[in-house]
Amino acid sequence: MKKMYIPKCVNIMGETYTISPIKDLAESMGKYGYCDPKKKEIAYEQTLENEDLLHTLIHEISHAQGFETGLYQAISHEILEVIAETGATNLLRLCNVTFKRAKK
């Protein structure tokens, strides 16, 4: 299968966030992605693929939107976590995003 193209940066509300794959992120930080609003950086575990990769990127972009809109100052991190997670899940379902798994 052709590898998914992931841009090196994304514009979020006028701010440029870099997007970087990180080796062993899941092992070192216990999560598959993060958004650092101070560094304007989104990172993801480099071994992620397909739906898992898209889900993580949508989730982290949602966090970036939360920071850039000031939503983070109005509601708790826990609520934004729910928004990011349900948003990523629903968007992938709405777009009927599925990838064929490679047969082993």
Ligand SMILES: [Zn+2]
């Ligand atoms: Zn999150």
